[in-house]
Amino acid sequence: MADPELHNHQSILISPNIPEQVPGLVEKVSSLGKTVDLNNAKERSALLEAVRSLMYALETPREAMSRQCWATNTCLAAIESGIELAEETGADALLVGRLMKHLCAMGTIIETGPNEYRRTGFAQTMAIKRFADSYPCTANCFNQAILAIPAYLKRIQYRNPSNPKDCPFQAGNRTYQLFFEYLSSNPDIARQFNNHMGVYHQGRPSWMDFYDVRSLYTGVGPDDVLIVDMGGNIGHDLSEFKRKWSDAPGRLILQDLPEVIEHAKESNLPSYIEPMAHNFFTEQPVKGTRAYFMHSVLHDWRDDVCHDILRKLAPAMKRGYSKLLINENVISETEASWEITSVDMILMALLAAQERTATQWHELLESAGYKITKIWTDTKGAESLIECELA
Ligand SMILES: C[S@@+](CC[C@H](N)C(=O)[O-])C[C@H]1O[C@@H](n2cnc3c(N)ncnc32)[C@H](O)[C@@H]1O
Incomplete structure (x- = not known):
């Protein structure tokens, strides 16, 4: 017997999800596509977002369900297996063929003939550990x-x-x-x-691309510390900083947990970065630095724990000179980007933590004895730089 509920929804099930948006989005994709400069990150990502919105509007509920329930995890599994297979010899040809077919269907490699494939930029990138x-x-x-x-x-x-x-x-x-x-x-x-x-953030606009970096140079001599990167992981942000601002004066110090600092040292940490094991729940040992920097650190913790981190830092800050630079996602009140909302879900899963809105950042920092002097932001979806001083 036909399911009456299914019957009532039949027309919805086989129709595009948001039909009224389809014509406008087709128009948008077409007009952006005619002028896009693929080397211009903003133009390329505007086109990509329009294509993505068109796909969400155009696909039917069944297609959306298949994409989310079938394609996402199987693609993840095929990519991980493919990466491991690349290091193996003697794998079953039938198995390799099945994985390759799915990887082709998901756009990660290109099929050029039966059992013949060509690498995309994505596949080439996955060859890098x-x-x-x-x-x-x-x-x-x-x-x-x-x-x-x-x-x-x-x-x-x-x-x-x-x-x-x-x-x-x-x-x-x-x-x-x-x-x-x-x-x-x-x-x-x-x-x-x-x-x-x-x-993960390679190619995304970085704080040092839109912040007034030269304002940090004032009063910094060669022996002074310019930046302490707290929870800086294996030093990628400081390396990028030196690459982009090679004339910056002063020293660069990388802090993280001892085992992460060991990994940083093994990963060819450049000699201009000084590694230092430091737990940010203890007092900051490097005093009077021009900028204490934290990237994606405070979003890992709820407000009372952030207060603890911020309180342990405050005595090291020199009033009127030291800045606290917080590089975080500032989640929009409306139209938040999918990258930020995804990270918000991941934070919920891993740490019971969350991304914050500008209002929440103000509340957090002001209640911990800091004042925000400016929130520097590039485009929607990019990370922001919250510039603070002692209140
Ligand atoms: C989400 S990661 C961000 C890493 C880096 N700043 C970035 O944006 O790529 C958080 C970092 O905080 C570090 N961390 C966690 N607890 C810490 C602690 N108690 N003291 C110092 N670093 C800590 C982790 O090891 C990790 O590198």
């Missing part, structure tokens, strides 16, 4: 936590998660450890995570 590590990190650690979100939320009766020691991460990864403790005791996953941190 630092990039490829994002896949096992996601598959073996992040996803367990992300997929545990629904059951966890039900268990805590749909309150906003706030306990990083009992959040989806512990449920999904069958551990009692905090996310960062888990990384400390799982060095392979920690390395994959560090490499993921080092590459």
